[in-house]
Amino acid sequence: MQRAIANPESLHWHSWAALAPGPSLLVLGAVHGNEVCGAHAVVRAIDDLTHGRLVLTRGRLTLVPVANPLAFRNNTREGERNLNRRFLPRGDPQDYEDRITRRLAPLLAQHDALLDLHSFHTPGDPFAMVGPRDNPGPREPFARAAEEMALARALGAQQVVEGWLEVYDRAALARGELPGDEGIGTNEYMRSQGGYAVTIECGQHEDPEAIEVAQQAIHGALAHLGLAHVPAPARFSGPAARLTEVVLRRSPRDRLARDWHSFDAVDAGDVIAWRADGTPVIAQREGCVLFPHPEADVGREWFYLAEADAAA
């Protein structure tokens, strides 16, 4: 099987341009270096396209197997810092990820849609993440939420989570910080350039099945956008989970009430966790728990709450 390799000195990507016009798709693997499923799935897709097993019939496709080669070589999340924060090109790069961003940002801006392939730390089912609803606001103005949601539903994951930056900003405020560039990752940058973006979390980092999930997501995106004739995974048709709240850990003696997993359902009044002084943290409404991190550092995100978004 083809495997991705990376040299920290350079980025590489492969582009195909069909003669028939159509939308343009960019796929990123290994924005986080230890999330290797996307890198290997992208290399497979490059091999399939190179050998004619997969044919681009319209539009453009760019495949970046390894977005952070230093982190990928080290099998770490970050090289010198998280590439998926402060993803803004600057003229005076200060670190490795700044230099990567300066190369990748123009590539993002040249495409309509971004598919960002990630994996996660704890066992769980794959899910896709989208951004805000359409809005004219100052923080993350957006007008392509419907296209973004349609792409997210086409990737094979049977869960979709919405509204990351808004809740991330709220967590910053809860820490006493002003929301700033820290919350701007590849997806937020893509939206700022007129495109739209979906992140898919394909499974646990080391799980070989995550590579299959990532490959299915690539095929799902190609089929959905009409770029290639490939079998599409089943569309997700349920309600999306809209992030409503982020809860920070305040003490090392704060503890979760259960061994929560992402998408575990909660009812209004359910105890989700206990503060060090015995105060319960209670769900205010029906929904689910997302991204629980039992041993989060004090002052950092402990878990998120979401509710079903019937409108999306």
Ligand SMILES: [Zn+2]
């Ligand atoms: Zn990641």
